[in-house]
Amino acid sequence: MKVVVNFDLCESNAVCMGIAPEVFEVRDDDFLYVLQEEPAEELRGKVEEAARRCPKQAIAIED
Amino acid sequence: MSPIVVVGASLAGLSAVDAIRGSGHDGDVVVLDAAAELPSDRPPLSKQVLAGTMEPAAAHQPLANRLEELDVDLRLGCRVESLDATALRLDLRDGTSLNASGVVVATGATPRSLPGPSLQGVHVLRTLEDSLALRADLLSGPDRVAVIGAGFIGAEVAATCRELGLEVTLIEAASAPMVRVLPVAVGSFVADLHRDHGVDVRLGVGVEGLVADGERVRGVALADGTSVDATVVVVGIGVVPDVAWLDGSGVPVGNGVTCDETCLAAPGVVAAGDVAEWFNPHFGERMRVEQWEHAIEQGAAAGRRLLAADTDAVPFPSVPWFWSDQYDRKLQMAGRPAATDEAHVLEGSFEDQRFVVAFRRGDRCTGVLGVNRPRHVVQARMRLTESLDWAPIEELLA
Ligand SMILES: Cc1cc2nc3c(=O)[nH]c(=O)nc-3n(C[C@H](O)[C@H](O)[C@H](O)COP(=O)(O)OP(=O)(O)OC[C@H]3O[C@@H](n4cnc5c(N)ncnc54)[C@H](O)[C@@H]3O)c2cc1C
Numbered sequence: 001m002k003v004v005v006n007f008d009l010c011e012s013n014a015v016c017m018g019i020a021p022e023v024f025e026v027r028d029d030d031f032l033y034v035l036q037e038e039p040a041e042e043l044r045g046k047v048e049e050a051a052r053r054c055p056k057q058a059i060a061i062e063d
Numbered sequence: 064m065s066p067i068v069v070v071g072a073s074l075a076g077l078s079a080v081d082a083i084r085g086s087g088h089d090g091d092v093v094v095l096d097a098a099a100e101l102p103s104d105r106p107p108l109s110k111q112v113l114a115g116t117m118e119p120a121a122a123h124q125p126l127a128n129r130l131e132e133l134d135v136d137l138r139l140g141c142r143v144e145s146l147d148a149t150a151l152r153l154d155l156r157d158g159t160s161l162n163a164s165g166v167v168v169a170t171g172a173t174p175r176s177l178p179g180p181s182l183q184g185v186h187v188l189r190t191l192e193d194s195l196a197l198r199a200d201l202l203s204g205p206d207r208v209a210v211i212g213a214g215f216i217g218a219e220v221a222a223t224c225r226e227l228g229l230e231v232t233l234i235e236a237a238s239a240p241m242v243r244v245l246p247v248a249v250g251s252f253v254a255d256l257h258r259d260h261g262v263d264v265r266l267g268v269g270v271e272g273l274v275a276d277g278e279r280v281r282g283v284a285l286a287d288g289t290s291v292d293a294t295v296v297v298v299g300i301g302v303v304p305d306v307a308w309l310d311g312s313g314v315p316v317g318n319g320v321t322c323d324e325t326c327l328a329a330p331g332v333v334a335a336g337d338v339a340e341w342f343n344p345h346f347g348e349r350m351r352v353e354q355w356e357h358a359i360e361q362g363a364a365a366g367r368r369l370l371a372a373d374t375d376a377v378p379f380p381s382v383p384w385f386w387s388d389q390y391d392r393k394l395q396m397a398g399r400p401a402a403t404d405e406a407h408v409l410e411g412s413f414e415d416q417r418f419v420v421a422f423r424r425g426d427r428c429t430g431v432l433g434v435n436r437p438r439h440v441v442q443a444r445m446r447l448t449e450s451l452d453w454a455p456i457e458e459l460l461a
């Protein structure tokens with residue numbers, strides 16, 4: 001699983017971080033950082049949930 | 064078997080369908096909406112779409128491109144006129160009726176308007192159509208835009224108008240913006256933010272009425288005897304939950320549809336989103352929440368509730384969360400403070416326009432608001448989801 005964030009869409013509202021802090025982090029500079037671009041399979045549920053809940057639909061999962 | 068019928072094809076309704084399918088239900092699901100097209104996503108309507116920085120087509124709901132997979136019978140332009148909750152029968156405007164095995168009420172809310180005849184140049188903002196109509200009027204280059212009501216929609220519209228280079232007067236009857244949901248100290252910050260950006264902010268003054276020039280609005284008469292000249296007026300004075308069609312249905316209605324803690328309103332009838340008031344066990348309060356993420360979460364909870372046996376039903380506890388973009392500032396809040404709660408700035412300062420403020424009632428934290436502090440708000444929300452105790456929040460943000 002590969003996590004791809006469309007940074008043109010991302011508004012750094014950190015919803016993804018609330019759901020999967022292992023993968024997404026919004027830092028004090030207000031930018032989102034993807035901590036693991038290829039997270040372990042056991043995080044799939046959380047990453048999918050983050051992709052679904054992202055208000056900007058900025059997260060894509062490429063298997 | 065009769066289908067599950069979902070009334071309202073917006074965030075809450077489609078999220079309910081997603082949960083119903085996710086729970087493995089493969090029976091028929093009918094989704095009805097009075098709108099002629101699938102409702103757009105609403106947050107961009109006061110922000111990017113109004114500003115012209117987002118194509119209207121890009122403002123689609125999260126589930127819009129999964130409709131096929133959800134396998135729904137979607138009927139647009141189809142208004143439900145009434146419901147018989149005992150028989151689970153719905154009467155539609157086109158004269159037909161539908162029997163249901165379960166009903167999801169997700170009809171949202173409609174903006175309040177001012178009394179009096181409708182005038183050109185006066186707008187409310189709820190749908191894509193509303194946003195495009197307002198944008199067209201803004202592009203005609205009015206000398207001044209008057210925004211009535213400094214709630215979230217009014218404040219965002221004022222900010223977008225300033226970004227389009229228009230003169231703006233923001234009129235609010237209360238002593239500060241957003242006092243319906245925020246303690247006054249934070250409302251005052253918002254008022255100052257708008258003043259810094261050149262908005263003429265008028266607080267504590269009611270609206271007497273609109274001033275017309277033939278069919279077109281020319282200004283707003285205020286209760287203090289003054290008036291504001293404006294050829295475009297945006298009315299943002301709140302919304303009314305869409306429950307008129309439930310009159311006589313047997314579904315209890317008060318401040319929206321009255322649900323129990325599991326989002327059930329009557330046997331076989333659940334409700335979610337802007338239209339639903341439920342008992343939030345996490346806060347021990349009844350609440351009706353008009354927020355984007357809440358509509359999705361409660362929609363999912365209501366969908367699962369509809370499928371569950373009464374003995375398996377679980378409550379829906381929630382720490383609501385929303386965001387609002389005004390100029391380059393992002394406000395976010397988790398929780399549900401009352402205007403009278405104490406406000407403690409725990410990080411940053413109002414002067415920096417970057418801070419976290421936590422709201423306190425006794426030994427409880429009722430909410431955390433951040434301005435350009437998304438990480439703090441999200442982390443505080445996770446804490447609040449565990450418990451509303453004040454001490455851990457103070458510790459987290461210290
Ligand atoms: C301009 C704007 C900006 C916003 N910005 C933000 C924001 O930044 N952050 C945030 O958290 N929230 C924001 N919101 C709030 C958020 O969009 C709403 O909370 C959300 O849309 C509620 O979803 P819902 O599904 O409950 O209802 P709605 O989106 O109102 O949908 C209800 C649907 O039911 C249909 N319907 C009603 N009556 C009937 C009937 N009798 N028969 C058939 N269909 C019917 C309607 O046509 C409508 O499509 C904003 C809202 C607006 C209007």
Ligand code: SF4
Pocket residue numbers: 005009010011012013014015016017024026032053054055056057058059
């Ligand atoms: S939820 Fe979406 S918009 Fe928000 S920070 Fe994550 S990727 Fe960006």
